[in-house]
Amino acid sequence: MGITKTDSFSDSQNRIASIAKALGHPARVAIVEYLLKVNTCICGDIVNELPLAQPTVSQHLKELKSAGVIKGNIEGNAICYCIDEKGIEIIKHFLMSISIKLTTNKNNCC
């Protein structure tokens, strides 16, 4: 069917999945890495950094934004994008708690 059964899962599971999904494309990973590399937030040249056409980059930015991974402010002519810590913290927390549980459980069965 191609449609995800969102209602069958918890809000938390859906939230984590949507952030992970946003990071689930190399172009979007590259965007996040680039936003980190440039310290300043005047990021008007993301398009030039990627091997993709401008509409494609714009679409990827939109997906990252709607998942809460980045945020953008209008800065005159250009748009200032940067990482949204809240989104990153949610998925980071999920992965760290997995990591901690794995250590304490010493899952040595496989």
Place this chain on the structure above:
Amino acid sequence: MGITKTDSFSDSQNRIASIAKALGHPARVAIVEYLLKVNTCICGDIVNELPLAQPTVSQHLKELKSAGVIKGNIEGNAICYCIDEKGIEIIKHFLMSISIKLTTNKNNCC
């Protein structure tokens, strides 16, 4: 086109994206959480835990496995699945380094 331009991005970016993509579905998040909850690795009842049909669950398990998020061993009749620490560590490291850079950069522009 619906085809990802994998070749245009680094191995690292592709690896991180493929793990994130595997976690980018609530059912697969639920599978990971369930595998953590049951301490034992004899996990023959993942299907009963999810609101999805058996072939669908099997497909999700396959995707998690091929991305390196879980691993499975044949245990007689059933299959023993558990978390693959390596995959988790890769994306955890990615997110932690973002988090650290955000703190040191004090990104206060947005």
Place this chain on the structure above:
DNA sequence: AAATAATATCGTAATATTGCAATATACAAA
């Protein structure tokens, strides 16, 4: 050997994603 149980694969329909050309919008500068 036949029946049972657990999981995988196949086939297919519905929907989503990726990518880009063309075009629109919004602001700045001349």
Place this chain on the structure above:
DNA sequence: TTTGTATATTGCAATATTACGATATTATTT
């Protein structure tokens, strides 16, 4: 006000994902 610059939106084709019924596979039990 026209021109240029940056970004978004639209429309569409190619491909991928999600879901599941039907069926196959594999190992255990009777």
